[in-house]
Amino acid sequence: MKGFGSDNHSGVHPELLKAIVSANTEHAPSYGTDEYSEKAIRLFKEKFGQQTEVFFVFNGTAANVLSLRFLTERHESILCSDVSHLNLDECGAPEFFAAKLITVKSTEGKMSLADLKASLKRKGDQHYTQSRVVSLTQPTELGTCYSLEEIRAICQWAHSEGMRVHLDGARLTNALIHLNCTFKEMTTDLGVDVVSFGGTKNGLMMGEAILVLSSDLIAEAKKKLKFIRKQAAQLPSKTRFIACQFERYLSSELYLQIAQHSCSMAQKLFEGVSAVPQVKVTATRQSNAVFATIPKPWVKHLKEKYFFYVWDESNFECRLMTSWDTQPSEIDGFVNLLKQFSETT
Numbered sequence: 001m002k003g004f005g006s007d008n009h010s011g012v013h014p015e016l017l018k019a020i021v022s023a024n025t026e027h028a029p030s031y032g033t034d035e036y037s038e039k040a041i042r043l044f045k046e047k048f049g050q051q052t053e054v055f056f057v058f059n060g061t062a063a064n065v066l067s068l069r070f071l072t073e074r075h076e077s078i079l080c081s082d083v084s085h086l087n088l089d090e091c092g093a094p095e096f097f098a099a100k101l102i103t104v105k106s107t108e109g110k111m112s113l114a115d116l117k118a119s120l121k122r123k124g125d126q127h128y129t130q131s132r133v134v135s136l137t138q139p140t141e142l143g144t145c146y147s148l149e150e151i152r153a154i155c156q157w158a159h160s161e162g163m164r165v166h167l168d169g170a171r172l173t174n175a176l177i178h179l180n181c182t183f184k185e186m187t188t189d190l191g192v193d194v195v196s197f198g199g200t201k202n203g204l205m206m207g208e209a210i211l212v213l214s215s216d217l218i219a220e221a222k223k224k225l226k227f228i229r230k231q232a233a234q235l236p237s238k239t240r241f242i243a244c245q246f247e248r249y250l251s252s253e254l255y256l257q258i259a260q261h262s263c264s265m266a267q268k269l270f271e272g273v274s275a276v277p278q279v280k281v282t283a284t285r286q287s288n289a290v291f292a293t294i295p296k297p298w299v300k301h302l303k304e305k306y307f308f309y310v311w312d313e314s315n316f317e318c319r320l321m322t323s324w325d326t327q328p329s330e331i332d333g334f335v336n337l338l339k340q341f342s343e344t345t
């Protein structure tokens with residue numbers, strides 16, 4: 001059954017599966033010393049800046065947690081949104097591996113600079129953790145995007161306070177579609193220090209990359225991050241099978257095509273559900289997710305045909321997510337069911 005559960009419910013994009021099959025010949029050196037890794041790293045440098053250091057890992061949680069481990073000491077802390085994946089869905093891994101999280105109030109998934117400023121407390125007080133990192137999610141867990149101006153302002157402030165900026169980019173390419181910019185313009189040029197770059201939610205079988213962007217962090221990254229990754233059991237032995245997917249993903253317009261498709265399907269879904277009077281869209285659509293409250297009695301029946309998650313049980317706010325393989329006919333089918341319920345209620 002296909003549905004709107006998540007972009008990681010979809011399979012592997014055929015072009016990326018082909019890349020895996022093509023890499024499945026002969027032998028290749030292990031642990032990232034192969035030619036696929038070299039080519040993928042070259043492409044990441046092209047997209048994010050030549051200084052970029054790249055570390056492939058298996059999953060998004062590791063990319064986040066190891067980025068934060070690299071950026072913090074045990075007595076420090078990380079400012080992140082109250083609805084962030086870091087805070088709600090990583091089983092305490094950031095605190096286990098890296099440092100304490102301090103949650104900041106969010107609106108539609110985004111933290112304001114004013115709320116971040118108010119959350120930076122007790123600098124120099126030995127009884128309190130010292131905030132060292134601001135972690136943003138782009139696009140956010142509610143499918144919204146920080147604007148370039150917002151990212152720039154947060155980076156400038158964080159740096160002026162001696163902090164670093166980490167960006168959880170599990171779906172980063174989708175934000176390019178909304179902001180109509182390049183990866184470099186959205187990150188490196190604004191002062192983002194480290195990015196967790198997502199692959200799995202964008203059509204890869206699996207694989208993510210930690211990207212260290214700031215020139216003044218590169219030497220330390222070279223010295224420390226590969227050891228941190230190995231100690232955390234995240235150094236892929238057959239790295240070529242992750243790298244070859246990123247190489248294919250970034251070497252042509254494929255990354256943009258996948259993101260464009262997911263986002264335009266989400267727009268179609270947004271328009272369809274918005275037209276049903278009893279359904280209320282609850283967040284601005286700026287990536288591949290639509291959030292809406294759906295009358296409780298309808299949800300069970302809808303889920304029999306199209307799986308999706310109820311995000312908030314208290315008001316039956318549901319998350320509908322599209323992916324590279326979402327078809328217009330699936331959206332039509334889902335919206336038609338909503339219309340049928342609407343007419344008979």
Ligand SMILES: Cc1ncc(COP(=O)(O)O)c(C=O)c1O
Binds near residue numbers: 060061086137141168
């Ligand atoms: C925003 C965000 N960050 C990180 C992750 C973690 O990725 P993984 O499940 O691959 O560990 C997810 C997964 O849903 C996510 O949505």
